[in-house]
Amino acid sequence: MDKIPILRMGAFLLVTIQVDLYDRLALNLESDLVNMVNKTSAKGVLIDISAVSIVDSFMGRIIGNIASMSKILDAETVVVGMQPAVAITLIELGLPLKGVHTALDMEKGMSLLKSMMDSDDPDEQETADDTITE
């Protein structure tokens, strides 16, 4: 199994990382995810890493890359379920995961994404209102 499945849930994509991300698997995940964001016009990507107990700089970088790529395609990335030891390691490795939102669990991550989508909308709505009123 050299593919990590990406599940579509409404406007979000969900990825659960359960295996060690070696080179090819990680690069496949990056490209699959970006293609999927493009194809489904997803507004958010949830990455569950609750099964990950060991993290290295490569994996940290992959998560950062995914977040940056998704951001360019207008989708926010939320990493959920990080174990305390993983958080410690990431900081000690000097990888503060900039640009990546985090949440304690799946449900909190989902509501974070929803609140981000909602806060994105008012500007668009205002513009839309302006267009209509003038």
Added chain:
Amino acid sequence: MDKIPILRMGAFLLVTIQVDLYDRLALNLESDLVNMVNKTSAKGVLIDISAVSIVDSFMGRIIGNIASMSKILDAETVVVGMQPAVAITLIELGLPLKGVHTALDMEKGMSLLKSMMDSDDPDEQETADDTITE
């Protein structure tokens, strides 16, 4: 990583199977899932097997077991993302997965669970409707 993460999403639990289910892993998954159904009062369990390309009688039996156990705890099980080859193999092995609902993908599985939950509640809905109309 000898644990498959179980994600909670509202009233449902979500499990993505990405690795071969060898003995201990499968038994852990069974007990974790049943405990989780009990703890969270989940009404449905979604098992995504889109990453599974090879299935054997052991795995077929495990999925059947999970469905039966969940059913006793009043939660329905829906298996989503089954590859055509897996469906062929399951039938050839004589495992028609009785008691297990299936859906093509995550979203269809979720709406199947929702519709099952709604049809469980007819009395409640009727009462609600009455209250509104009167």
